[in-house]
Amino acid sequence: MPYVAPEQIKRAKQMDLLTYLQYYEPQELVHFSGNVYTTRSHDSLKISNEKWCWWSRGIGGRSALDYLIKVRGMTLPEAVMRIDGQAVVVPPAPSKARETAGPKKLLLPEKNQSNDRVVAYLKGRGMHSALIDYCLQTGRLYESRYRHNAVFVGFDPQGVPRYGALRGTSGSRFMRDASGSDKRFSFSIPAREKSTKLRLFESAIDLLSYGTLDLLAGRDWRQENCLSLAGIFKPKKNIMESTPPAALMQYLKDYPHITEIALHLDNDAPGRLATKTIETLLSPLLIIFDEPPKQGKDMNDYLKIVLGIKLQKEPDHYSL
Template identity: 75%
Template structure:
């Protein structure tokens, strides 16, 4: 029996049954009516609104993990491995689409009726409500119905959602991506006008933290474009063999007027290596600035330390 860590179990719990079947076992999924689905193997097992119920047996749950254990009879470790895709024999892998096929279908988590927990979570990290509200109003940010994760959405040039990163809002650390996400089209905030400068970050939270710092400094926080790389960029050991992050490559293609790029990557070894690599392999006609946070590991830590200093100064 495979060994799985508590972190792997927690991550597996994040996947709902509908998403699991749509992505991994579409042949097992049958549309019943409206937003209700059933499984091909069990007519009375219905899936709706983020939950599933096997009516003939009187059992149900929310997650794909519940389903694999209660219905398929897998042990917990086996179910976690199947969802995590760590054992190819257990996980049906979709056949590769030909190069000419269209974009993968993005399976966005179902929206919650409100965004209260996401707002509290981000505000607790120091991000100003103006930035949070802008992202919600432009559909870049919402709260998922299941697990109440923060969902950060990226769009293509036609305004179609193509990417979504997930971040847990509870005390348990969780980060992931929605199935079908295209890393080339990650979370971003556009410039108010046609700017020629791009600011680059590792995560959506760092990006929003930088915008907050700009707002606190009295500057126009949407003066330039801001883009998240959707995670840590890992160059090859030989920098000369590395390629630019997919999100950056796509952005420069979509916005050819960009001539200046500010790198706001983390203050750790991985972030410094990523910044060095990007500076090295970017074409020479770009003006590149390396601007890591002045304090802390990342821009959110920098923001929170700045707010703490301000509060101390206000009390004096």
Template identity: 55%
Template sequence: MPFYDSEAIERARQVDLLTYLQTCEPQELVHVSGNVYCTKTHDSLRISNGKWCWFSRGIGGYSALDYLIKVNGYSFLEAMETISGRAAIPPPSFVPAPKEEKPKNLLLPQAAPDNRAMMAYLKGRGIDQEILDYCVQTGRIYESRNKGHGNVVFVGFDKDGKARFGCLRGISEARFHGDLSGSDKQFSFALPACVENPAVHLCECAIDVMSYATLCRLDGIDWRRHNLLSLAGVYQPKKKIEESKLPVALTRFLEDHPHVKTIYLHLDNDTAGRLAAKAIMAVMPEGYRVENKPPPRGKDVNDFLCHRLGIPIRGSHSKEPER
């Protein structure tokens, strides 16, 4: 039976899990986004910033030694033998911790005395009254006015119910679009399911999300039982698609909803939308199923809704993304 002195044990404990997997089990390592990784065997085990956490089991640690014992079920001696026998493992590279970003302070504009112009505008886009009422009651939409110009304010929340994202869309012919100061696209406009649903439906903008919910109503489907998420505008992948990262809104949603494993893409029927869908399908980590389901007619989900309802399509030839 091998004997390991305190120095050998300390050296083994210095080997972080990312270094171990990159060197010894690269086939087990799956890139999620940014500096976040998971393993092929356990997709709920996340590795980031020198730490790892197996969320489904509620355990975590820092070193490869901890991982071999807690996750793979090795004895302490077996784990030591495994790490000590890997002479090729380089010493861990300590990267300075990134500067902690101050939380963004979202500045929401003052609400108008009423929502009449906003409601008329969204009804003109075909949005169902039940969905409008829900969004108003939950603070996801409201009307603001600036120098006589009316806007719809779309609001996105984090998992604790705090408003973290906001964008404006003009409801006059001026067609103003813009994100609010302090807005964080990780928490874009969404209609989360009222039950635990293993899928999410992804659209480009908030009006498309509301349009998809309306289409569900028309088909007799309970839209409240589905996760509907906006990308808060056009997603721009890298020139080399395989080098792209997932949209931040989708990454955050999947991290906050680990039970979601299926993604339905309802992106626009234009060059940008098709490219975005191709990139998302290419870089989605293993363990997820992605289905590309663009609108069957029209440029986007709202166009298809308007076609179906037989109402005019607003600005269909000059529609800009909500940024």
């Protein structure tokens, strides 16, 4: 294995990826739009403002050294050699093969014979029957047999259920994910026609609330793609060390034509912090709009205000 000196590593870390590709691998560099570039080998890898992110793998960095190690699979000495061009050979050391985890097995609750309680619950929160019917007919929503919870189902691009969010319908604040849920494929509703815009929400309830507001305003509620984050996104203390939500990154990987994101996250402190973090991390690569609810804490609050439904604080206990 090659050996490189500390000063060589220091020099290599100073080169950003765009500069490296321009000088060493210009055939690999592809202009995407504006100041954003991608690579010929990986079209989900975007480069902008001296940063890069490989959406399909959920990794990113700043330097060319990071890219050569994380994307190209080089060892640190090999990557430094590629950039700095000098090395001394030493005997190879044994390495351990990485173990890859198998796919999760999703265990959704058994379906009830009817969806009456779920329909009544959602209508009580202001949801329009057209949206409820669409979700029932497409398998995105059903009522569980034993607890009569609302079950919101998320699918992968092949139409395979990969995620389930359970929500209590009897006045309790019961919320949890079905066993084996993969948050990368959370509840979503695609645009009727191909759209370059994605609307992002904290929950399925907020997503359906926004769709209802669109419908009531006479707009096509499926004009753009809509995605739930399956809960609150909690960034790290240092925003730049955070990774965007898994569901969002997976959606951008699966639908690379998306160029705009509208953030409809809550008006509370966690929602505002999540919005700021996503804007900071993704604004160099995508057009970001901050569109929180005009009134109330979240989109469902705003819908209730528009419809004149009294806002009620949900119970703090959880029912199993």
